[in-house]
Amino acid sequence: MNEAIQANGLIKTYPAGKGDPPLRAVDGIDFSVHPGEVFGFLGPNGAGKTTTIRMLTGLTRPSAGSATILDLDLATEVTQIKKRIGVVPEASNLYDELTALDNLVFSMQLYGVPRAERRPRAEALLERFRLGDKRDAPFAKLSRGMKRALTVAAALAHRPPLVFLDEPTTGLDVMSARSLRQMIAGLRDEGVTIFLTTHYLEEAERLCGRIAVIVRGRIVALDTVEALKAGAEQKTIVEVVLADSKGDLEKKRIESDDVEATVRHALADAGGRRVLAVNTLRPSLEDVFVRLTGLSAEAMLAEKGGKGGGNAGG
């Protein structure tokens, strides 16, 4: 196999709505995903992440450009592509009325898994995702974390070599998010190719081999995590922690070429507040992201309303 995904000049333009001009959600993106890697696709809301996934999974047709998925042409072999990919959408979307087991079996029926393999495979997936005791519970009765885990399990039911994960941990509590990340890492170790979009930069840093950053429909950076950070290391991050008279803290992070001048300027700018700490830091992926998008990670999470990914441990 060549590349797991090869996208060439993909464009998606949505037609004009009432009073709205046509929207070019994805604006000529080129990238490739290597077999067996976890490829991170990062960007703020509305950057084009989900539209890209929808194009690559055959849910919507590109307005222009081409792509191959697992050596199959997206324009002419989309049904064959669908057989060989798994997709975890942003929202857990299994059937409320069906049990955990029946949801997995139904997924396998749709993908043509032989009858004799369905139940044993479903049981094994439930055990793997720690849902063994919920096999007969309707999907509607599961917790949010369990629903998410079962949605991932359903995407793996037909053993796809390529899985698309669209913000898999958004909205999960810390423990559920941590557990799901461990499962994703397990898939990576098994050689499954993963296309991952996430708002959690620590998550991307921990799981992904390479990362593309998309802003307003265009890829503005694409490299390994280490290479992206190395590009930013020419500058130092000065972090100043200030406290006002009420004890409220403010943490400032300033990119600097001249640490001494930056610290002096930051202290002069404290405005009567106590300086609790001054640190110099190596740039993180977040600093790279801020530089590329002009949007802080906190702002991005606030936009999204997410809560689960703050601690990307595990």
Added chain:
Amino acid sequence: MLADDLRGMFYIALKDLRAYYFKPPNISWGILFPFAFVLAFAIRNPGETRELVPGLLGLTILFGTSSMEAIVIVFERRIGSLERLMLAPIRLPALLAGKLLGGMTFGLMVTAVVLVIALAAFGIAGVNWLLLLLALLFSAAAFSALGAFVSVAVREIFEAQTLANFIRFPMMFLGGVFVPVASMPLGLQVVARLLPLTYSVEAFRSALDGRPFGDGMVDLAFLAGFACIMFGLAVWVMRNKQD
């Protein structure tokens, strides 16, 4: 690819029947609603009860197939699970055909109950069974396709219910269920000739009266054509919405 489509259709229909159709409120509604209407007319004209049977069958299959069909696609789109089906390795027409198959199966099962009761009450002598079977199948396909079109054409469940009733209730009174089309004013007869229920009821009447197969050919052809047009429109609308 055809094998994938057929398998997908079968399992989508099976899933819909389990998840949505075979619920007690849906079954009781499917049977009781047409009976209640027919009973009201039978009480008013007790001597003509036998004449109401074709209309009763038409009404039962109309509501049995289309009531849930009209909301199931829009419901699944709202909760996001329709996307699961669209990601499956089957073509869009097969996905919709699976949805139709679920509605048809349920409608035919409910109508079979009503048919058995009606035949037990009025006798089975002289029935044209082939015409009856085809009338059941073609009616189920036409009304299920109508429900599917309604479901893909709207955004919200309440819109689907409103649109479905907007179409079905006038059809109920103009489709020859309670009043023969021939006895209607000319203008209403023209409208009645555009409604699939008219042809469904007439096909059932021909079959139950034991008339030759040829008497029902026009009715069956109209129902088949209506089903194809509604199905084609549903696929077209859904494909456009997808992009």
